[in-house]
Amino acid sequence: MNVRQKKMEMIEAMNRARALEPSSFMPNKLLDTLIEKMHLKNDAELCRMLEVQPPIISKIRHRKLSVGATILLRMHEKSEMSIRELKELSVASLH
Numbered sequence: 001m002n003v004r005q006k007k008m009e010m011i012e013a014m015n016r017a018r019a020l021e022p023s024s025f026m027p028n029k030l031l032d033t034l035i036e037k038m039h040l041k042n043d044a045e046l047c048r049m050l051e052v053q054p055p056i057i058s059k060i061r062h063r064k065l066s067v068g069a070t071i072l073l074r075m076h077e078k079s080e081m082s083i084r085e086l087k088e089l090s091v092a093s094l095h
Contacts, residue, residue: 025066029090030090033089
């Protein structure tokens with residue numbers, strides 16, 4: 001399998017994941033709350049704090065990648081917020 005085929009498979013997988021993702025998924029509120037709570041300046045500092053590469057946070061912010069278990073646990077450990085709180089922040093309020 002060449003690089004182009006791998007890239008196409010990855011794009012298709014991301015599109016399938018996005019289609020299955022609930023429409024109420026709102027990662028910006030989650031990321032912005034973490035930045036505020038941790039007294040960080042921007043996404044770059046959030047990346048350093050969570051020990052992830054900047055493209056990961058960018059993809060989450062642009063709804064190309066959902067918040068996985070590993071990142072959710074890191075957010076919990078670093079922010080000391082409960083998993084429930086973190087999950088609630090990523091879901092849009094219906095009110």
